[in-house]
Amino acid sequence: MQAKGSRGAPSLGALPFLFIVAVLLGLLPCLQPNPMLVSEAPHYPAVISGSEPGDVTAAPLDVSQAIRPLTNHTSPGHAKSRKAFPVLGIDYTHVRIPFEISLWILLACLMKLGFHVIPSVSNIVPESCLLIVVGLLVGGLIKGVGESPPILKSDIFFLFLLPPIILDAGYFLPLRQFTENLGTILIFAVVGTLWNAFFLGGLMYAVCQISGTGLDHIGLLANLLFGSIISAVDPVAVLAVFEEIHINELLHILVFGESLLNDAVTVVLYHLFEEFANFEQVTVTDIILGFLSFFVVSLGGVFVGVIYGVIAAFTSRFTSHIRVIEPLFVFLYSYMAYLSAELFHLSGIMALIASGVVMRPYVEANISHKSHTTIKYFLKMWSSVSETLIFIFLGVSTVAGRHYWNWTFIISTLIFCLIARVLGVLGLTWFINRFRIVKLTPKDQFIIAYGGLRGAIAFSLGYLLDYEHFGMRDMFLTAIITVIFFTVFVQGMTIRPLVDLLAVKKKQETKRSINEEIHTQFLDHLLTGIEDICGHYGHHHWKDKLNRFNKKYVKKCLIAGERSKEPQLIAFYHKMEMKQAIELVESGGLGKIPSAISTVSMQNINPKALPVKRILPALSKDKEEEIRKILRNNLQKTRQRLRSYNRHTLVADPYEEAWNQMLLRRQKALQLEHKMNNYLTVPAHKLDSPTMSRARIGSDPQAYEPKSDSGNLPIITIDPASPQTPESVEDLKGMSRLPPSPEEDEEGLVMRVKESSSPGTDDVFTPGAGDSPSNQRMMRCLSDPGPQPEPEEGEPFIPKGQ
């Protein structure tokens, strides 16, 4: 079993390790203190007041448990012989809760790790199934040891485990496809779920009435409640399974959007039937009120989300000085939106999605790149861990819960669930296809029906039922778990081969190109115009109106500074430039040129224009001579200065050093420049400079010293006596005058050079009106969330020590 091969060893080695962790978890509850020492709630205020000083924490019960042994020891200690001072003690109860939580999360992450180390299994079985199996095993272990394994409490699920997943989904929702298919999604979510709930509930009631099954005591309302719990498609399960099969975007957004939006329906139906189960009769007013509450719940949820989203966007406008906590604003506002909605029994999921969608474009325009990355990765991390935990706990809860198995009920639930889903999808698609341009083919319909997975939301809702009204809760729970297992295991495992078998279109992996963006925008404008001509208030018309409103009013309020006026195309282009520049730097800059970048250069498409721009404009002969003389003079002087150094002048002259570095860099950059001329998309010098200088400097970061005089280099002279402060570099923008210096004699030499392409210049300061947007952009790149102050204009963008 030991090192079979270098590849086999890690995977095989991981398994025992993982199980050791699992066993540890199971044994943990054994470390609970002796029940004799457990004090009851009313006692501990007194106990705490009598405790040792320095022992007081705010923690509940555990503290009293910890205190009791101590007091037990010390008080008799006064009377009897003293115990020796405990050098090492164990006080598990003190850290019990955080410790166990951390261990569970650690287990979840290790499991995830383990699955990816063993690729063969994860190709066949989706991760969610494996996690449930692990949960079953751990639950079994814990039970085997004799302790009772923890059950997934609904509170923990709804308040802590679900929000990260939904926020991740909402924040990164592909808005374009979502809005294009919104009608379809809404119909599936609302009408589909209602159909499922009533169909299933009604049929189950009929089944219950069949004599001989012992189920007569379950009333119609109870069955309808059961139906409403089990009929909702679960976003967590859908995400978990669909993410791995890379299906085309349309189907993905349809099923996923449906799973998100049906939360409102589920919430309403659940509360409705729960309330009604107490009444003897259901009157018409109740039904009308129920209908009304649906609108209140869904629209109210969206409204709450929008409010919080706008507030978050507005807050982010002012965070330019405290970049560190920007991500926190996004998370907190969204979470508050969720909690506020749940406070009023509105749909928390819809609030969360609405806030994420609303805040995203404005927040992203305001925050720094690092914050953006932080948000992205934190959301992905949290949602991933949440998902893993949910599935593991599902497994554990299965082992832990009380079950009541009734063959008729459960099997018929399963069958009717499937039938209801299929019929619902078929019927709705027939209706929807009459209004859609892109019809849903039977293949699509099959995938949509097959992708209706149930998951932990159904389980948690079932768990919330209380026993007094619903005595058959255990049976319900068993049935719910069975359906969940069936959908996740059977449907989850088989969907991938089925997708391949039916040759369903997969996700296209093409990168968005600038051409596509231009064409799509052009088409948008064109279609808006055509619609206007036809007099038809279509999709494009409203979208255009919304965009105009957005640009005119909303963006001004919510986006800081210059960015509010940036059109979408420009923003997109900047993003692409950045990507290319980063790619170039990462690929090693000087060395390799990545093959992805084409060899097409400006010369290919515009042979006349380019070569002229790239070279310095022709200088007259004598001016050239002058320049050469200056250069020679200065170089000599520098070398002289170097030679006269002795130990007493050891304090490094930063300007000298910078000059040397600059020379070095200039050489290297010249080489790079030649290559880059041919390979980068080369816009005009204004937009070009940041990119190119970024790439240049990126290859040699150490060469750059902040606050150094490097800004002086376009000018030939450096006066070490009068250091140029960064502010005065601003003057160089005009590049027209050299700073007066007593030593040299080139005053008045005006070098009107187009500095864009000459290497070694600090191209961070690009002249002209394009200044503020590009500098602002750069400020956002540079904004370093560190202890040092915000780099002002004039500092290089790779701060020292980075």
Add this chain to the structure above:
Amino acid sequence: MGSITLEQIEHLHRRFKQISGDQPTIRNLRQAPDGLADEINFEDFLTIMSYFRPIEMNMDEEQLDHFRKEKLKFLFHMYDSDNDGKITLQEYRKVVEELLSRNPHLEKESARSIADGAMMEAASICVGQMEPDQVYEGITFEDFLKVWQGIDIDTKMHVRFLNMEPIAHCH
């Protein structure tokens, strides 16, 4: 291009009459330096509108392909203002400038650089590697088709003819 139903033709005719003010032709279109007619009659109107018909389910592969090409050809002519069968860099630049023309703050430089970048990308898609001395004249129709391969033109370029009401909304 398939057939438009009589009903749709009636709708369009009513709309045409509204726009043109009951004249046989629509006049005073925006004047372009070359090529653009300053008035169109109903037949032209109908032809242009027909490019925006949604695709039908019962078309076969060949018809779909033909349909798609027709739509793309229409778009191509919109880009290619001098009708020489190629979209040159200048024409492309003009298109991008117009796209961004709503922002008075924007300088021409940005528009130009975007157009240059896009052109280079198109060149690299269509021709691949190019020597420094080769010149890429412009985007021909075949190249245009290649660039559009990723985008689903049939589904995007349509207007719903079904529920068109001739709402009185002349400018």
